[in-house]
Amino acid sequence: MAKPKVVITRKIPAEAEERARGLFDVELNASDTPLGATGLARAMREADGLLPCVADKVTAELLAMPGRRTKIVANYGVGYNNIDVEAAKENGVVVTNTPDVLTEDTADLALTLMLATARRVGEGERELRSGRWTGWRPTHMLATQVHGKTLGLIGIGRIGRAVARRAHLGFGMRIIYHDPYPLSEAETAALGAERKESIEAVLRESDFVSLHCPATPETKHLMNASRFAQMRKGSILINTARGDVVNEGDLIAALRAGTISGAGLDVFEKEPTVPAELTSMENVVLLPHLGSATLETRVAMGMRAIDNLEAFFGGTAPRDRVA
Numbered sequence: 001m002a003k004p005k006v007v008i009t010r011k012i013p014a015e016a017e018e019r020a021r022g023l024f025d026v027e028l029n030a031s032d033t034p035l036g037a038t039g040l041a042r043a044m045r046e047a048d049g050l051l052p053c054v055a056d057k058v059t060a061e062l063l064a065m066p067g068r069r070t071k072i073v074a075n076y077g078v079g080y081n082n083i084d085v086e087a088a089k090e091n092g093v094v095v096t097n098t099p100d101v102l103t104e105d106t107a108d109l110a111l112t113l114m115l116a117t118a119r120r121v122g123e124g125e126r127e128l129r130s131g132r133w134t135g136w137r138p139t140h141m142l143a144t145q146v147h148g149k150t151l152g153l154i155g156i157g158r159i160g161r162a163v164a165r166r167a168h169l170g171f172g173m174r175i176i177y178h179d180p181y182p183l184s185e186a187e188t189a190a191l192g193a194e195r196k197e198s199i200e201a202v203l204r205e206s207d208f209v210s211l212h213c214p215a216t217p218e219t220k221h222l223m224n225a226s227r228f229a230q231m232r233k234g235s236i237l238i239n240t241a242r243g244d245v246v247n248e249g250d251l252i253a254a255l256r257a258g259t260i261s262g263a264g265l266d267v268f269e270k271e272p273t274v275p276a277e278l279t280s281m282e283n284v285v286l287l288p289h290l291g292s293a294t295l296e297t298r299v300a301m302g303m304r305a306i307d308n309l310e311a312f313f314g315g316t317a318p319r320d321r322v323a
């Protein structure tokens with residue numbers, strides 16, 4: 001029997017590509033340039049399965065396209081706001097994601113951003129590399145402590161919990177959180193955490209606020225001018241979730257006005273475009289969406305997406321089905 005045809009939209013680690021080659025009639029993207037709407041349309045007309053990444057927009061138009069052959073979209077990523085899930089459901093296309101495997105890496109990166117922003121790591125490195133460092137002095141680049149402070153989590157799913165564990169057990173931080181789906185009392189206690197009834201209650205008490213909610217219509221611009229106004233003076237925002245969750249214009253205004261003192265961002269509203277107002281600020285740390293970017297995890301994400309395709313084409317339910 002002919003193998004199902006699968007298009008993998010971007011280069012993925014060799015180990016995962018190799019496995020995909022063994023299982024499917026695979027089309028790889030040797031140049032690793034984005035396929036764009038036209039390339040995705042061609043892929044979805046010609047292939048039984050699509051393995052896109054979080055930067056590929058799988059729109060309602062593509063999913064409803066006459067002549068579409070693709071029956072499964074196995075996203076390479078835990079977040080799947082790049083896919084119009086409602087349109088997938090309406091058009092009978094299965095969608096899967098890659099949860100679990102990137103939890104710990106993303107939590108590591110959230111802590112990296114907290115430390116880097118609070119301790120002025122980017123600013124210090126820029127000073128040293130540009131030859132402006134004049135030597136040790138008691139009042140040089142004074143920062144704010146991280147250990148022992150209060151960390152507020154917006155969202156306490158897998159990644160939120162992994163951040164809480166690191167911050168509480170490693171840095172002795174007090175953890176507070178808000179989530180419409182709260183943890184049990186035992187789980188909350190194990191993280192040394194305390195649940196708050198509202199986002200505002202978290203913002204008012206936190207020295208650091210870290211976002212761990214999915215990008216949905218409900219969470220779009222969840223952090224806006226009125227929410228920044230609720231944050232403590234001197235506090236720091238961390239975003240490793242999705243750019244859409246933050247109104248970037250309002251964030252820039254809050255940073256400029258000193259409403260909050262810094263931000264550590266791995267995700268942006270219009271990736272890969274980052275507003276010049278942000279790149280010119282010293283009190284922000286900006287990373288190019290690196291949350292899951294370790295070789296181990298990127299291999300594991302590939303394997304998980306391939307597991308989902310293998311199950312689907314083998315006639316069983318893919319474990320990570322979201323539509």
Ligand code: DGY
Pocket residue numbers: 054076077078079080102291292293
């Ligand atoms: C995801 O998987 O959603 C990340 O943002 C990319 O690793």
